[in-house]
Amino acid sequence: MLDARHHHSEGRLFVARLLYDAILAVEPTHHDALHGLAVLLVQWGDVKGGLDLIGRAVDRHGMTNDLDRTLARLTRFYLERFVQPTDGLSRRIDVIAPLMPKLRQSPAAYEQLFFHFGGATPKLRREGHYRTAARFAKVATLIEPGRFDILFNLGFFLEADGDFEGAAAAYRHAAAAGDRSQHAHACMMSMHLAFRLGRWSEFKGLLAHKYDYDVVGWWKTHLPVPIWDGTIREGARILINGESGFGDVIQCLRYADYFSQRGMIVHIVCVPGLKALCALGKGVTSALTQGDRLPPVDFRAQSFDLFYTLETDAARCFGSGPYIEIAKSPHRAPTLERRDGDVLIGIKWTTTDATKDLPLALFAKLLLRDGIRLVSLQPEPPDAESGLTVERPLDSYFADPAYAFVSTAWVIDQMDLVVTADSVIAHLAGAVGAKTWVALKPVPDCRWLVDRTDTPFYDSATLFRQAPDEPWSAVFDRMAEALRQRLEAVRPVVQPMARPI
Incomplete structure (x- = not known):
């Protein structure tokens, strides 16, 4: 056996193969010979043959530490050597299929395989390859069922690729698999998906979880003022915090007019670059930015929470007509000259x-x-x-x-x-x-x-x-x-x- 290992380590694979075969002819279940020949076959490109030998060794000797490490090396070696970046995912899945029966018995190989299919998705996401990323994530969920990050990413990739029903299922599974904050994050993604699909009746149940998500949980205690509960109170003063990006704030500025028409007084808080614009919104009493002295208010609300609270019909929402009154602005930009027919x-x-x-x-x-x-x-x-x-x-x-x-x-x-x-x-x-x-x-x-x-x-x-x-x-x-x-x-x-x- 020592001669076989020596020739193998020196790269004389043909001689090592003859020696391994000779040992196995005498003792078909010889642990070290099965072990060494399996590695040699994979080096030659015979992945199936190598895995078959590892399987025989596991069946005879159990998943020993040596076999676990070898199966991990074979998995990594194969993924690095024989699976090229240009290979389609179908080929990758087909060729690693023989690994799967032994995978659960080999923690080290399991980790290698999961790293390949789970770890590849962030790069694919950054590059915009959502369909491939979704297929990788699906394999990762087979390897590691019930893992929140993989299920969440799968939902994101499927949604980005247009498989909305598949995304909805992935988000539901992610919500069930996560902790309190992760559950809330998955619910937020489900809420966005319901937005996209016009299923606005689902907002109410999903919005209730939003502020359990740690990233946005600060809003619960941000100001010593009650969060608006959905009730209209004439004469009440409400502070709307412009949430998220410029477009989001502008889109939700329409709700100032909704409150104003019902007798409420509306103040808007936004980033400095939007302050002058928000002041032109119909129904806005004042626009402020961080650092400004806040007026006394009775309620507060995040701007997009108003959308999720008030909107129920995707056929038509509140304030679909113009709601920024540009003529009210004392600030003037250039007036362009026109010629006939321009x-x-x-x-x-x-x-x-x-x-x-x-x-x-x-x-x-x-x-x-x-x-x-x-x-x-x-x-x-x-x-x-x-x-x-x-x-x-x-x-x-x-x-x-x-x-x-x-x-x-x-x-x-x-x-x-x-x-x-x-x-x-x-x-x-x-x-x-x-x-x-x-x-x-x-x-x-x-x-x-x-x-x-x-x-x-x-x-x-x-x-x-x-x-x-x-x-x-x-x-x-x-x-x-x-x-x-x-x-x-x-x-x-x-x-x-x-x-x-």
Whole structure:
């Protein structure tokens, strides 16, 4: 046996194979010979043969520490050597299938396999490979059933890939597998999914768990003021805290008017960059930011909690018409000059997520005739390679962050049409009441729901959805055709129209 090990370690695999075979011919269950030959076969690429020998050794001798370590080495060796990054997941699953019967008996091999299929998912998520990530996560759940992080990630990947029912099941299983905080986090994801699917009747039961999630639990004791319980009280003062990103705050600003019309006094707390804009919201008594002295209030609420509390019908929500009164602002951005026949199209092509960004050059498809002008609504300059002429009247106004959103809204209000990626501009334009077209990737943010060309949040908005594996150019082709039809429907006039389309 020593000679066999020596030749094996020196790389003389053929000689080692002859010696291992000779030992096993005399003693078919020889522990060390089975052990060594199994490793040798895997090195030669005969994974099945190696695993069969390990299985024979386990059946005869039990899962000894040596066999456990060897099975782990074989698993790792195989995954690193024989499973190439370009291999499809089906091949990976097929070739590791022989490992599975012994896996439960080998903690070390089990850990290697789980690390491969569970540990790969964060990288796949960062790269946007959601379908592959979901398939890896499914394998990981077979290896490690009932593990919260894998089930949670599986739900996220399935939702991002458009398998909404599969995601719902994964989130339910994750909620059952997690601790109190994890349970709440999974419930929040289920709530977002219910948002996307228009199942708004599910909000009430899921929202009750939200603040058990440690990350947002601070809100329960943030101020010595009761959290609004859903009851309207005329004359009561409510403080709405603008939750999450710019677009989220703008979307939920509509609820100030809901309270105001019912006799309540509304104060908004938001980030400094939104303060001047929020002050223009219908029904807003005052807008404040962190550090400002808070007025006396009777209740407080997170802005998105109002959505989850008040909305029940995805067909139409509260305040779908314009609710930011830009004319009330003492701050003025430039007024663009118009010539007869001009059509001003405000555009926003970049976002905080590269998968939602629109190629600027494709906006050329909207230049159907002379007089159509593209106006930038973003601080980032256009790519020189696009070859497009894009007007940038807001450049100097972006230097004043306190009024940048108000300046942008002022220019948006002059546009005949806004064409935007899934960005804050979609919400700002909708809140102002400008005609808006939003280009969405196949599985966009949950607020745009599914399979709709309209949105319950903004009467003036139309959604153009990218089909799976469809290039953005096809989306712009549909927008160009819609624009052509609108332009043809407009009668010639002597004076330029404020909004001809």
